[in-house]
Amino acid sequence: MAMRPLVVLALAVAVALAGVALGEGAGECGRSSPDRMALRMAPCISAAVDEPDSAPSSSCCSAVHTIGFDNSCLCAVMLSGTARMAGIKPEVAITIPKRCNMADRPVGYKCGDYTLP
Numbered sequence: 001m002a003m004r005p006l007v008v009l010a011l012a013v014a015v016a017l018a019g020v021a022l023g024e025g026a027g028e029c030g031r032s033s034p035d036r037m038a039l040r041m042a043p044c045i046s047a048a049v050d051e052p053d054s055a056p057s058s059s060c061c062s063a064v065h066t067i068g069f070d071n072s073c074l075c076a077v078m079l080s081g082t083a084r085m086a087g088i089k090p091e092v093a094i095t096i097p098k099r100c101n102m103a104d105r106p107v108g109y110k111c112g113d114y115t116l117p
Helices: 004-022 034-040 042-049 058-067 071-078 081-085
Strands: none
Touching (some): 034 058
């Protein structure tokens, strides 16, 4: 079971590299694909699959603050193929900005079937 995150990360890197090779235009996350942005969120894997009231790691919160998602990018990352492959639970992942105490987090924004707290 400990190998699963490494396998998922390797697959995600392959997906991201394929996106770079094909060329990326402007999208939900600017010039980066949601899958590529999801790779930057690797420190948040445990926070996105655990219970929504557990505290994310400081490295996870740092990644969230550094990336500075806007609403559409946040949704695209949490619902991306990379996130699905990593076993991310969108209903839990969507709570990470709040659990990291992001002052400028998108509150009340609809993300697929989920609403940002």
